[in-house]
Amino acid sequence: MDADHRREEVSPADGAELPMSVGPRGELRPAGPIDMGNARLLHSALATARTDPVLQVDLRLVTYLDSAAVSVLFAHAHKPMRILVRPGSAVANVLSICGLSQVARVDLVPVVGPVE
Numbered sequence: 001m002d003a004d005h006r007r008e009e010v011s012p013a014d015g016a017e018l019p020m021s022v023g024p025r026g027e028l029r030p031a032g033p034i035d036m037g038n039a040r041l042l043h044s045a046l047a048t049a050r051t052d053p054v055l056q057v058d059l060r061l062v063t064y065l066d067s068a069a070v071s072v073l074f075a076h077a078h079k080p081m082r083i084l085v086r087p088g089s090a091v092a093n094v095l096s097i098c099g100l101s102q103v104a105r106v107d108l109v110p111v112v113g114p115v116e
Helices: 039-047 068-074 092-096
Strands: 006-010 018-023 030-033 055-058 062-063 081-085 105-108
Touching: 018 039, 030 039, 039 068, 062 092, 068 092, 081 092, 092 105
Parallel strands: 030 055, 030 062, 055 081, 081 105
Antiparallel strands: 006 018, 018 030
């Protein structure tokens, strides 16, 4: 991760965590699994993220996405948003199956460099 990104561990009082970095233009980069235990943390991050001109959500380091996480993405799909996913990943497959690309921009983008 380069110096322009800050890394945050988002965790509420109940102990759920969602490692997330925020880029210099406000792009969100969550990492690891996103499920019903931490999906509300993604929701909070999306609710407060900058959308100028678009909200960029980089899911290339996300290893698992359940229906709660997909629901969060759909809830924010009314915003100008670009979602990045790794080609051939489980996350890309889930987003394709659920039809998120019909309501939001979903781009298949390989990870360059080592995956953290």
